[in-house]
Amino acid sequence: MKINDESPVLLALLDAAVDAMVVSDHAGNILRVNQAAAVLFGYSVDALVGQNVRMLMPDAMASRHDGFLRHHLETGEKRIIGMGRDVEGLRSDGRVFPLHLSVGRADISGEVAFVGIMHDLSRRKAAEEATARSQRMDAIGQMTGGIAHDFNNLLTVVIGNLELLEMAETSEKSGALISDALEAAEVGADLTSRLMVFARKSTLNAxxxxxxxxxxxxxxxxxxxxxxxxxxxxxxxxxxxxxxxxxxxxxxxxxxxxxxxxxxxxxxxxxxxxxxxxxxxxxxxxxxxxxxxxxxxxxxxxxxxxxxxxxxxxxxxxxxxxxxxxxxxxxxxxxxxxxxxxxxxxxxxxxxxxxxxxxxxxxxxxxxDAIQRNADLRHDREQHEQIGAGLRVLLVEDDPMVLRLSETRLKSLGFLCVTATSGDAAWEVLKARNDIDVVFTDLVMPGELSGHALARRVAKEMPHIRILITSGFSENVLRGKDTDGGFSILQKPYRQVDLAKAFRALFES
The missing domain is CATH 3.30.565.10 (Histidine kinase-like ATPase, C-terminal domain)
Incomplete structure (x- = not known):
């Protein structure tokens, strides 16, 4: 069996894999990729096959890749073969992102092939950064609370003594100096009280x-x-x-x-x-x-x-x-x-x-009452199940985590899903296909076509396609800036039932 044969087992394995998989020859030329890899790097499957894996790497790593391969083939030394490590990948829009890479080698009929399995670490890194920010804020809060507490004690003494001096002092010049000092001390007391709010040590009258x-x-x-x-x-x-x-x-x-x-x-x-x-x-x-x-x-x-x-x-x-x-x-x-x-x-x-x-x-x-609301939520979900059955949606989202989550959500509603990571890429998909029923796009997108510009072009040139825009900006701000153009808007964050209701309203309008 040649490594470029259409092996049913290999194709089934690639399709079933959740993580990105890339099969390349001894020179690093891509022979097979799965859909997960195409989504991860922002390309179509066809656009990757035949290219060199260097295109998926930042310049620093790409420049050394051929040397790594040559060294392994000549010496057999396993620097990365059979073991995983954290590296960086390069998406089609030029963004660098963290991923975990494991590489395996296969010798088939005298030919050498490499299989790379990649897992996107963006979400884990984001969670780690969020945890670090939270811990930093907590540490700053504890330090701030302690400093504010000590300063409040000091300012209590300063203000108390200044007030006693003010009552005893008869000189007009000295009285003015004491008054200025008291005012400054009270400003300091107001500052420390605000620091106590940040430190979560203030008393709330809830x-x-x-x-x-x-x-x-x-x-x-x-x-x-x-x-x-x-x-x-x-x-x-x-x-x-x-x-x-x-x-x-x-x-x-x-x-x-x-x-x-x-x-x-x-x-x-x-x-x-x-x-x-x-x-x-x-x-x-x-x-x-x-x-x-x-x-x-x-x-x-x-x-x-x-x-x-x-x-x-x-x-x-x-x-x-x-x-x-x-x-x-x-x-x-x-x-x-x-x-x-x-x-x-x-x-x-x-x-x-x-x-x-x-x-x-x-x-x-x-x-x-949370119990009643949760019961209502389950009822709403059941009411909107399979609203997208038989319909194909083009999902346009540049954030890979949100892209994967949104694709899962859309499929759970019955939609057939096609994805693009920029407005420009989405327009190319729309020109190449005639089976898209609805476009679901984020507002802020990289490239020449923002989500709104894409929606306007679709509405003008492909009026039969429905359009739903999503954004984290307030809906009122979007409409106030006249960025919606009459399009339906779903504000992030949204629940699954909100997504279903938005599509139902879109189809019924």
């Missing part, structure tokens, strides 16, 4: 509240303080569940986030606040690290401003971290919000892209 009403009060205060170039809009759910929250801290959090949003839109714009009931199941936990399954109230505050880079998002909630010029911010606003949310048993998520704006979502545990 009560069962109507979150909509409390946010409305914050909006009223915001309208009196925010610049005239900023408009504040709200979209409150009518059937919002109840939660046990410190109302004052909630209003402070809203003001902090909204004022940051104002700073991100120096030329003006809209701030949108919306509330929703959220049932977070295991599919959500797969996307969002650090929150338990359950029932939550989500408060989203969104702007269409400058947005954040990945590095800024990572550090945004650290105390004293600020992108503003010196003297224009303490860097404690989001830190206080973070401490308040965590102390309330909730979660904070930041979704932002440079130039596209920011949506910050606060999740508070709901007090409503």
């Amino acid at each position: 009560e069962v509240i109507d979150l909509n009403a409390e946010v409305f009060k914050a909006v009223a205060m915001l309208n009196r303080t925010i610049g005239a170039h900023i408009a504040v809009d709200t979209d409150f759910a009518n059937d919002l569940w109840q939660a046990k929250i410190d109302a004052t801290q909630l209003q402070t959090a809203v003001l902090n986030i909204a004022l940051n949003a104002q700073d991100a839109m120096p030329s003006g714009g809209h701030i949108k606040l919306e509330t929703r009931n959220m049932q977070l199941d295991d599919t959500y936990v797969a996307q969002e690290i650090g929150i338990d399954m359950g029932n939550y109230i989500r408060l989203s505050i969104a702007d269409a401003g400058e947005g954040m880079s990945a590095g800024t998002r990572t550090r945004a909630m650290e105390p004293f971290f600020s992108t503003k010029p010196v003297g224009q911010g303490t860097g404690l606003g989001l830190s206080m919000v973070y401490g308040f949310i965590k102390q309330s048993g909730g979660h904070i998520a930041i979704y932002s892209e440079v130039g596209e704006g920011t949506t910050i979502s606060l999740y508070f545990p709901a007090l409503a």
Whole structure:
């Protein structure tokens, strides 16, 4: 048997494998790949066969690959053969990502073949980074709490003695100096109290509240303080569940986030606040690290401003971290919000892209009857099963973890699934096929065609194809920026039943 024979066993093995598999000859030329490998690297199967495996490696590794192969074939030394190691892969869009590679050798009819089995480590690395961030924030919180506690003791002594001096001193000049010192000490006391909030050591006055009403009060205060170039809009759910929250801290959090949003839109714009009931199941936990399954109230505050880079998002909630010029911010606003949310048993998520704006979502545990809601959720799932039976969907998503999760979700609804990792690649698929019924695309995509640009082109040139857009940005911000063009929008994160309902509404419209 030749290594390039169409072996039914080999083909079945490749198709059944969950991990990526690549079979190459002695020179590294690709003979076979499975669908998992094509999805992992962002190519079609046909585009990979016949190419050299170097195309799947970053330049530093690719330049040494031929030397590794030649050394092994000449000496028989097994540097990587038969053992696994963590390396980096190169996707079709130029992004480098972590993966675990195991290589095996087969000698068939005098010919040498290599089989590479690859497992994407992006999710594990993301989880490790999220855990490290959480541990770093906890460590910073413990240190900050200890420092704030000691400073509070010192400031108590300083303020007390200054007040005694102020009562005893009759000199006008000395009185002015004492008054200035007292004012500075009180500013220091206010700073330490805010640090205590971040450290989750402040005392919360949590009560069962109507979150909509409390946010409305914050909006009223915001309208009196925010610049005239900023408009504040709200979209409150009518059937919002109840939660046990410190109302004052909630209003402070809203003001902090909204004022940051104002700073991100120096030329003006809209701030949108919306509330929703959220049932977070295991599919959500797969996307969002650090929150338990359950029932939550989500408060989203969104702007269409400058947005954040990945590095800024990572550090945004650290105390004293600020992108503003010196003297224009303490860097404690989001830190206080973070401490308040965590102390309330909730979660904070930041979704932002440079130039596209920011949506910050606060999740508070709901007090409503979880058993009844979970029963309703099961009923909804049963109602929407197989909604996509017989239909083919083109899934467009550049994040590999979200791509795999979304593909699984779509298949569970009965859809036949075709994938693309960019708007440009999706358009090529659409031009080459005539069996696509619906396009399901993320909004922010690499390449020339964003998700929205792709949707517009499909609507114009292929009007028979249905289009559903998904994004982590607030739906109100998307519509406020006129980026939807009348397309249906599903906001991330979403449950399986939300996905099914979105498609049902799309097909019935």
